[in-house]
Amino acid sequence: MFFKTQNTSVGYKTKIVVDNINISLERGKILSIIGPNGGGKSTIIKSIARHIKPIYGNIYISNRDISDMPVSDISKKLSVVFTQKPYAEKYTCEDIVSMGRYPYTGKFGFLSENDKAKVKEAMNVINIFNLKNKYFNEISDGQKQRVLLACALCQEPELILLDEPSTFLDIKYKIELLSILNDMARNKNISIILTIHELDLAEKLSDYVICVKNGCVDKYGTPDDIFKEDYINYLFDIEHGSYNSYFGRVEMTKNTKKPKVFVIAGNGSGTNVFKSLNKNKIPFAAGVLHKNDIDCVLAKYTASAVVYENAFENIGDDKIECAKNIIRDCEKVICCLKNFGAINYKNKELIDYAERIDIKVERY
């Protein structure tokens, strides 16, 4: 195993922050550390980066205990990108990236042709060649992040540690970060350990995930094991709102009051209506939806009541009756469907019913 910890406990001086960490990671794999704030995610990163000593146990890279390795050896195997950006006065981005060659250059740090080629390559991989001559202090945080990544890549490490790399990044850079890290792992065979808050990114990016909660590693497994609704809700103590495991995203608190609006939807047509009703705190019900429908999944997290039919079945009369019962007490019906196909045909009956008992029908 390339990277390994064995019953390792990390923390400050004598105070243990995270107990009993057992991680093993192969080359070229990505491990995410997730968990609530203050749980000790960064402490683990700091310990691997040797900024603090583990209290018990050891950390191994290629079967060597990192606390026995000389600093100059470690810097060729391991590089770190911290959340805190360096304040490097009057350094161009190229200078910063070149700094990654530090473990390889001679006494005075002059770059050889080979070093220069590596710097150029790293800047091309991360796509920051246009920043080459800009001063590091004058670029945006997202750009700084990428420059530091290039610097880390330039160091030609076998393992890269990233402490919350997605902080400060807008959506575009987040997506880019995702593909950069993925490339590093798959193409360059670099192992990556990162702490991350965005569960959706973590799920898509990682090969393994460890969950840190209440001073210990609560769970260690593949994303499929971890990103389950119940577990994530438990891990983060989510009581209001919930984690939607289908979409890997967090939904707002579901309104559980008696529905005022009934939404007829299907095939994704209701998504926006659900969202806006939920945001405006209007309790609503949705139906009749098929169990495999995307609207049904979403309604489950947002609507106070959902009437659904099994997948691929025609809507049954019992379901229609059930929907009618709800509509009777509603103030209005919103219909998101433009036309009703064969399976959805019965939903039309609901509109007729609403109009008959003088309930406003809105077409969306």
Add this chain to the structure above:
Amino acid sequence: MEFYNLKKRYLFVFLILSVLVAVLFVANISFGSVSVSFENIAGILFGAQSDGSEYKIIWTIRMPRAIAAFMLGGALAVSGFLMQTFFHNPIASPFVLGISSGAELFVALNMVIFISFGISISSLSLIVFSFAGSMVCTVFILMFSKKANSSVLIVGGIMAGYICSAITDFVVTFASDTDIVNIHNWSMGSFSGISWKDVNAIIIFVLFGFILAFVISKPISAYQLGEKYAKNLGVNLSVFKAALIITSSILSSCVTAFAGPVSFVGVAVPHVIKSLMGTSKPIIIIPACFLGGAVYCLLCDLIARTLFSPIEVSISSVTAIFGAPIVIFILLKRKKGI
């Protein structure tokens, strides 16, 4: 900012600084209460003229003084650059952090004790005492810096400086020897009265410190990114930090030993040099700072000697007039404060 060619820019700045050093050096040995013409200087320097009062003035007074201003100015600027790197603070310098004053106190003690026991004061003993004083103050500042943020560090340094200066004043006041007048002049800061013997010691120690600084320029560059990144890149932090502090102290204590406390060179020069060069790579900045500090001190000493000739102004008064505005400028430019 885009640069056509950084190497050309570096060369250009080095060239300008070298020319300025040469011009100011000649000006320093030529101007004064007795002006010596350039032809005569050439004659004296290249051996065509070997006696007369002009020969004496130049060889025994102005030459060693100009060399001292050159070497000590360079030493101060490099030492300031090292301090700023160490504390990640643009206005840290031996003078601001009170390290010069610590050295001053020890040198004053050295003078008073040696005089009272009738021992003659050697250049070496001055340097040794000055270095000891710097180190005592540095250790104090280091302990302090662990518990304080950078603005508190600066204020603490200034206070430590005042305490040391006050004790120096006591020492000077209660020492009864008539030689005390010398100490008093020296404690105001001045390049006057430097002998060839002193110059030899200065050259040896400053060159040693300068070479040390140059040797650690690679880890300095990594350290400029911050301690965490330096460690990540493979810098052995404890060894490096000790080397940095000792180097800086050798350089600054050499200055204090012979010229007393000289203010603002350590802050102003590195800042101007970095702006001129457009980089803070130590391998460029260290030699450039040395030349820059030399230019600054040669110029200020020239002004101190000639402005109200034959009366001399203390060197710190002149360096402060040019240097203080630069410090204010640095503070205003930095959004974060000190």
